[in-house]
Amino acid sequence: MRAFVPDPAEQDEQITAITCPDCPGTLAVHAENDHLRFRCRIDHVYSLQDLIEAKERRLEDLLWAPVTALEELAALLGEVIRIGKVIGTPEGYEDRIARARRSADMLRGVIEQNVKVNLGPGISPERP
Amino acid sequence: MSAINGERRRRDVVTIGASAGGVEALRALIGALPADYPGVLAAVVHRSPYFESALAAVLSRRTPHVVIEPEDGDPLAMERIYLAPRDRHMVFEDGRLRLHRGPKQHHTRPAVDPLFRSAAEIHGARVVGVLLSGSGDDGVDGLIAIKRCGGISITQDPAEAQSPWMPRNALCYDNVDLVLTAREIARALTALANGESMERGEPAAARVAALERDC
Numbered sequence: 001m002r003a004f005v006p007d008p009a010e011q012d013e014q015i016t017a018i019t020c021p022d023c024p025g026t027l028a029v030h031a032e033n034d035h036l037r038f039r040c041r042i043d044h045v046y047s048l049q050d051l052i053e054a055k056e057r058r059l060e061d062l063l064w065a066p067v068t069a070l071e072e073l074a075a076l077l078g079e080v081i082r083i084g085k086v087i088g089t090p091e092g093y094e095d096r097i098a099r100a101r102r103s104a105d106m107l108r109g110v111i112e113q114n115v116k117v118n119l120g121p122g123i124s125p126e127r128p
Numbered sequence: 129m130s131a132i133n134g135e136r137r138r139r140d141v142v143t144i145g146a147s148a149g150g151v152e153a154l155r156a157l158i159g160a161l162p163a164d165y166p167g168v169l170a171a172v173v174h175r176s177p178y179f180e181s182a183l184a185a186v187l188s189r190r191t192p193h194v195v196i197e198p199e200d201g202d203p204l205a206m207e208r209i210y211l212a213p214r215d216r217h218m219v220f221e222d223g224r225l226r227l228h229r230g231p232k233q234h235h236t237r238p239a240v241d242p243l244f245r246s247a248a249e250i251h252g253a254r255v256v257g258v259l260l261s262g263s264g265d266d267g268v269d270g271l272i273a274i275k276r277c278g279g280i281s282i283t284q285d286p287a288e289a290q291s292p293w294m295p296r297n298a299l300c301y302d303n304v305d306l307v308l309t310a311r312e313i314a315r316a317l318t319a320l321a322n323g324e325s326m327e328r329g330e331p332a333a334a335r336v337a338a339l340e341r342d343c
Binding site: 050 | 233234264265276
């Protein structure tokens with residue numbers, strides 16, 4: 001895999017602006033018989049179907065991350081109130097807990113709406 | 129219709145890829161293989177990287193053939209059936225089988241593509257690539273490589289496969305030579321390993337054409 005723009009004369013592999021689902025590298029794409037194969041610098045390999053599935057999975061993982069952060073913060077502040085170790089005012093904590101929970105609920109709603117692309121009847125979710 | 133292996137070459141290096149539903153197909157194939165089958169089979173089945181499984185033993189049941197998981201660097205012996213162990217890609221190298229923990233392909237290790245591509249590179253026209261039941265499209269690029277290097281490609285009949293998508297994807301992108309049931313594949317492999325030519329026959333050719341049209 002090269003570092004700069006692909007040589008137009010080189011039909012073999014074209015650099016994409018898509019990152020590898022499993023490492024920090026970027027992907028190059030190659031087509032043979034119209035079948036696309038994506039490959040990163042260290043040779044993780046994906047078909048187009050694999051890549052779409054991986055990007056959908058990553059998106060869902062990323063969306064859950066702020067939900068976790070918000071709900072952890074709310075739980076932490078609640079515990080601090082319970083054990084009487086508030087730094088500042090309990091009202092401020094209660095307010096923050098309520099806002100964090102509202103935001104978390106909104107994000108859960110976003111995830112609920114974030115239905116994955118339909119890859120047709122041919123795609124079984126089974127993976128080892 | 130054109131004959132398969134009209135040049136009567138010995139096609140005795142067989143690579144097999146299987147995923148969901150593929151163990152049953154592979155058992156049927158091995159079970160139907162005659163005891164004096166003269167070639168070598170190397171199979172990748174998508175499997176968990178975490179658990180030692182009895183897959184090789186299961187595949188060896190009720191057949192005269194012994195399925196083994198090779199060690200890295202084992203010399204390639206004919207009349208053997210090799211199974212890629214968990215968490216290792218299995219590839220051909222000059223006269224040997226190599227196992228390695230290289231990057232996953234299609235989110236899986238072992239993956240079908242590395243085995244198929246290495247077979248195509250090393251053994252060229254001796255190779256017959258077989259894709260059995262499975263989901264996804266691991267193995268499609270490998271079959272294309274096998275064909276490009278003069279080998280022959282076979283897929284399990286999608287109508288028989290528990291999970292038809294790997295064979296179907298192969299049909300969409302590769303010029304698959306034969307579409308057969310698992311037991312028929314065993315017969316075809318035997319004929320090809322013995323250097324016999326095979327008539328694909330009108331119905332079979334028409335079926336391949338129809339399946340390719342559906343893509």
